[in-house]
Amino acid sequence: MAQAHASNFKNPVVKWIDSRLPIFTMLHHEYNEYPMPKNVNYLWAFGAIAGIMLVIMIATGLVLAMQYAANTAIAFDSVERIMRDVNYGWLLRYVHANGASFFFIAVYLHMFRGLYYGSYKAPREILWIIGVVIFLLMMATAFMGYVLPWGQMSFWGATVITNLFSAFPIVGDPIVTWLWGGFSVDNPTLNRFFALHFLLPFVILGVVILHTAALHICGSNNPLGIDPKGPQDTVPFNPYITVKDLFAVVVFLIVYAIFVFFMPNYMGHPDNYIPANPLVTPAHIVPEWYFLPFYAILRAIPDKLGGVLAMFGAIAVLVVLPWLDTSKVRSCKFRPIYRQFFWVLALDALVLGYAGAMPAEGHWLLIARIGTAYYFFHFLILLPVLGKLERPSPMPASISEPVLKGGGRVAAGAHAKPMEKA
Amino acid sequence: MAETTHPSGTGAHGAPGGDDGTSRRDFLYLATGAVGAVGVAAAAWPFIDSMNPAADTLALASIEVDLAPVAEGQSITVTWRGKPVFVRHRTAKEIDEAKKVNLSELRDPAPDDKRVQKPEWLILVGVCTHLGCVPLGQKPTDPRGDYDGWFCPCHGSHYDTAGRIRKGPAPANLVVPQYAFLSDNRIRLG
Ligand code: HEM
Numbered sequence: 001m002a003q004a005h006a007s008n009f010k011n012p013v014v015k016w017i018d019s020r021l022p023i024f025t026m027l028h029h030e031y032n033e034y035p036m037p038k039n040v041n042y043l044w045a046f047g048a049i050a051g052i053m054l055v056i057m058i059a060t061g062l063v064l065a066m067q068y069a070a071n072t073a074i075a076f077d078s079v080e081r082i083m084r085d086v087n088y089g090w091l092l093r094y095v096h097a098n099g100a101s102f103f104f105i106a107v108y109l110h111m112f113r114g115l116y117y118g119s120y121k122a123p124r125e126i127l128w129i130i131g132v133v134i135f136l137l138m139m140a141t142a143f144m145g146y147v148l149p150w151g152q153m154s155f156w157g158a159t160v161i162t163n164l165f166s167a168f169p170i171v172g173d174p175i176v177t178w179l180w181g182g183f184s185v186d187n188p189t190l191n192r193f194f195a196l197h198f199l200l201p202f203v204i205l206g207v208v209i210l211h212t213a214a215l216h217i218c219g220s221n222n223p224l225g226i227d228p229k230g231p232q233d234t235v236p237f238n239p240y241i242t243v244k245d246l247f248a249v250v251v252f253l254i255v256y257a258i259f260v261f262f263m264p265n266y267m268g269h270p271d272n273y274i275p276a277n278p279l280v281t282p283a284h285i286v287p288e289w290y291f292l293p294f295y296a297i298l299r300a301i302p303d304k305l306g307g308v309l310a311m312f313g314a315i316a317v318l319v320v321l322p323w324l325d326t327s328k329v330r331s332c333k334f335r336p337i338y339r340q341f342f343w344v345l346a347l348d349a350l351v352l353g354y355a356g357a358m359p360a361e362g363h364w365l366l367i368a369r370i371g372t373a374y375y376f377f378h379f380l381i382l383l384p385v386l387g388k389l390e391r392p393s394p395m396p397a398s399i400s401e402p403v404l405k406g407g408g409r410v411a412a413g414a415h416a417k418p419m420e421k422a
Numbered sequence: 423m424a425e426t427t428h429p430s431g432t433g434a435h436g437a438p439g440g441d442d443g444t445s446r447r448d449f450l451y452l453a454t455g456a457v458g459a460v461g462v463a464a465a466a467w468p469f470i471d472s473m474n475p476a477a478d479t480l481a482l483a484s485i486e487v488d489l490a491p492v493a494e495g496q497s498i499t500v501t502w503r504g505k506p507v508f509v510r511h512r513t514a515k516e517i518d519e520a521k522k523v524n525l526s527e528l529r530d531p532a533p534d535d536k537r538v539q540k541p542e543w544l545i546l547v548g549v550c551t552h553l554g555c556v557p558l559g560q561k562p563t564d565p566r567g568d569y570d571g572w573f574c575p576c577h578g579s580h581y582d583t584a585g586r587i588r589k590g591p592a593p594a595n596l597v598v599p600q601y602a603f604l605s606d607n608r609i610r611l612g
């Protein structure tokens with residue numbers, strides 16, 4: 001006889017469903033009981049915030065798509081119609097356009113959290129790599145979304161970025177023609193970008209589910225970077241973390257709302273309110289702010305193919321990061337030297353971002369070159385070498401120990417050795 | 423023996439194993455897999471190729487350009503296949519500058535007479551070979567770069583009076599499109 005799942009739920013309807021499809025058991029297990037290290041700080045909320053942003057983007061995007069027309073003759077006007085005539089169209093569009101920026105803010109903080117606390121190290125390598133995949137998909141989605149309003153920046157951003165592929169010898173030009181569906185960025189390009197812009201967020205959603213599945217296998221990292229030694233080091237996800245995350249989400253949404261309502265075009269570019277003109281390039285093309293560090297790297301290299309490879313390489317180093325960092329200690333808290341370099345890297349990213357927005361000449365070009373050199377030095381030389389040389393500072397025996405002064409009901413033998421790594 | 427690699431294989435319904443440890447079943451697995459892979463690749467092609475330029479895009483008519491109104495020293499821009507095409511009526515000085523250049527100095531060496539059919543008419547696709555911006559230099563007020571030709575503001579490429587790359591990140595000269603003189607002052611592009 002077929003065996004039903006033994007469900008513990010009281011409600012008969014829930015129990016009936018759950019014993020056939022244990023979805024409630026799964027949700028209870030993953031979002032009620034799921035043990036979280038009790039010392040996580042607010043940086044751990046940015047995963048949840050990014051998830052909320054994805055939902056907001058899909059919801060607003062779906063209704064915008066019902067009004068938007070992906071045809072070069074009317075795309076610009078259809079967006080203006082959304083702004084002026086469609087009920088709440090201005091709100092939905094500003095929520096969507098600023099949402100892209102805030103999605104990236106959340107994800108960048110989420111990634112730097114991982115860098116600081118060594119969340120990419122064993123056993124979380126796959127979890128980290130899935131994260132880099134999400135980041136790549138987000139960049140593709142945001143790039144194609146920005147093309148849709150068909151303003152000057154849409155058109156020329158699309159032209160410059162698709163032309164990156166022409167850097168590859170032999171296959172380059174056929175690839176670019178294939179991406180365009182023609183001989184320049186034109187109507188076929190806009191059409192396919194709209195189709196892909198609609199599709200990719202749902203692909204992201206699927207990959208996010210894999211990301212959480214991988215997370216719930218190894219469990220969350222924490223500011224100390226040491227594994228919980230037992231139930232005394234953790235709290236159940238609900239209500240402790242749900243409430244904490246919710247508070248962070250509300251604060252984040254307030255800041256987001258300030259932008260949407262009071263400065264909705266602050267992060268946009270005025271040239272994108274000029275309809276696309278294939279015959280006139282704007283004097284100064286800049287991508288959206290979240291691409292600027294990578295754009296600076298692209299322009300820092302005086303060779304076309306080299307620039308493209310460096311730009312993709314800047315993301316590729318993130319994929320292999322778990323193996324570049326040779327230190328067994330996760331958290332920067334116990335890595336006195338690396339901690340300083342972490343902040344140098346953070347500063348480097350900001351400087352690259354700034355240089356990316358400036359004209360690529362004179363001292364800005366020099367600064368972008370130094371920034372690019374440091375970026376690769378950090379990942380390819382510093383991390384492998386430092387892990388071998390650095391002497392980590394002493395770590396507590398458990399998550400509870402520093403708080404409870406060695407107290408707490410710790411089972412005999414559960415104490416880690418004082419110098420235990422990771 | 424092959425049987426041990428198949429959970430259900432008792433030999434009763436399995437293929438007799440060869441002496442080298444492979445069986446007919448292993449072969450069938452491989453052959454099925456290979457046929458499947460070819461099938462998937464063949465089925466994928468229409469999807470991929472559908473994204474290439476369609477027949478109507480390819481058929482974009484060639485256009486004719488009347489050169490008579492373009493005075494010496496002037497330039498006009500026409501649209502062809504969605505791209506700007508630069509037509510410059512070069513002055514004697516510009517022609518001279520283009521001819522004088524020592525080819526070994528050039529990143530993408532090409533003598534001036536390989537880039538024009540009539541020295542006074544320079545016809546180029548106005549798309550920077552770096553990342554596709556439209557270089558400045560068509561209007562009298564535009565900057566023309568250090569070599570009196572065109573200057574691409576996007577990442578700073580300088581082109582000379584034959585549209586050859588002289589300075590900046592672009593790897594190649596501005597492209598000379600296919601064109602033919604129909605009469606002394608009429609050309610057909612494409
Ligand atoms: C990962 C999630 C997403 C990101 C990062 C994103 C990003 C963007 C960006 C940057 C723009 C340009 C905004 C502007 O300047 O006007 C845009 C426009 C647009 N997006 Fe999205 N988007 C996402 C999800 C979606 C989804 C799921 C849909 C449809 C179901 C959608 C439909 C649209 C439409 C119709 C436009 C054009 C209207 C407009 O310009 O406001 N988006 N998107």
Ligand code: FES
Pocket residue numbers: 550551552553554555574575576577578579590591592
């Ligand atoms: S596109 Fe002209 S220099 Fe980059």
